[in-house]
Amino acid sequence: MAELELRNVTKVFETRNGPFVAIEDIDLDVEANTFVSIVGPSGCGKTTLLRIIAGLVDASAGSLSFEGRPITGPGPDRGVIFQNYALLPWLTVAGNLMFALETVFPKRSRAELQQVCERYIDLVNLKGSEDRLPRELSGGMKQRVGIARALAIEPRLLLMDEPLGALDALTRTYLQEEIEKIWEASRLTAVLITHDIEEALLLSDVVVLMSRGPAARITKLIPVPFKRPRSREALTGDPEFVRLKASLLTHLTQETRAIEEARNRT
Numbered sequence: 001m002a003e004l005e006l007r008n009v010t011k012v013f014e015t016r017n018g019p020f021v022a023i024e025d026i027d028l029d030v031e032a033n034t035f036v037s038i039v040g041p042s043g044c045g046k047t048t049l050l051r052i053i054a055g056l057v058d059a060s061a062g063s064l065s066f067e068g069r070p071i072t073g074p075g076p077d078r079g080v081i082f083q084n085y086a087l088l089p090w091l092t093v094a095g096n097l098m099f100a101l102e103t104v105f106p107k108r109s110r111a112e113l114q115q116v117c118e119r120y121i122d123l124v125n126l127k128g129s130e131d132r133l134p135r136e137l138s139g140g141m142k143q144r145v146g147i148a149r150a151l152a153i154e155p156r157l158l159l160m161d162e163p164l165g166a167l168d169a170l171t172r173t174y175l176q177e178e179i180e181k182i183w184e185a186s187r188l189t190a191v192l193i194t195h196d197i198e199e200a201l202l203l204s205d206v207v208v209l210m211s212r213g214p215a216a217r218i219t220k221l222i223p224v225p226f227k228r229p230r231s232r233e234a235l236t237g238d239p240e241f242v243r244l245k246a247s248l249l250t251h252l253t254q255e256t257r258a259i260e261e262a263r264n265r266t
């Protein structure tokens with residue numbers, strides 16, 4: 001049994017125009033300690049799928065389990081990094097981490113949690129910024145707080161919804177390599193949603209392709225063979241990297257073109 005198992009997961013939203021099938025019959029197995037990326041056209045249902053795995057949204061049909069137990073709601077075994085950071089604006093960097101830590105570990109002493117907090121602030125290179133408020137941070141710094149907060153609760157599954165999507169190219173490249181290093185050290189089971197094909201290839205063991213919606217499905221699983229630790233420089237010149245990148249890009253453009261054609265017909 002895979003660590004994370006999804007069977008026939010379907011989500012139907014009730015809308016003013018009637019039921020809307022966002023994703024349909026999603027089957028996915030994620031093995032322990034692997035890094036999986038999900039790639040698909042905009043609006044196909046990636047966030048919906050991730051929120052279902054996080055337990056923030058219920059599936060309309062199908063079943064899903066983590067470590068053999070059904071997922072029925074959010075839990076500290078799953079850490080989530082959101083695209084829009086989702087920090088509490090009135091709390092400092094350390095405050096945001098401590099809030100999460102105290103919620104997840106109510107029995108641990110404050111001193112112990114403060115140590116954990118410090119360790120993770122260090123890990124994402126935010127030492128010296130502990131007392132700043134989110135509005136005093138750059139986008140890249142805010143996302144590093146988000147990463148530290150998700151990791152500090154020591155989840156066994158890390159869920160990331162386009163964590164670097166809002167960042168400039170340079171910060172993004174830097175944080176991609178940071179995530180690769182942090183993941184190398186922890187080997188957490190991870191699921192990443194991204195629009196960035198190079199990011200998916202740099203970080204993952206498997207890339208999962210989703211078709212366009214409505215009723216989006218998983219169309220392909222692509223194993224990513226490169227040895228770790230990986231670096232962007234080493235991969236860029238690798239012919240297999242170039243080939244995989246081209247094939248992922250073809251899939252995405254085909255799906256996106258099909259969406260436009262469907263739109264033009266209506």
Ligand SMILES: Nc1ncnc2c1ncn2[C@@H]1O[C@H](COP(=O)(O)OP(=O)(O)OP(=O)(O)O)[C@@H](O)[C@H]1O
Nearest residue numbers: 013015020022041042043044045046047048049213
């Ligand atoms: N609460 C909701 N009610 C109705 N429809 C919804 C709701 N949430 C999402 N949808 C619809 O479900 C589909 C999938 O949305 P979702 O946000 O999961 O897509 P996505 O793949 O994450 O898109 P993007 O790449 O742009 O982030 C979209 O058509 C969206 O309009």
Ligand SMILES: [Mg+2]
Nearest residue numbers: 046047048161
């Ligand atoms: Mg999304």
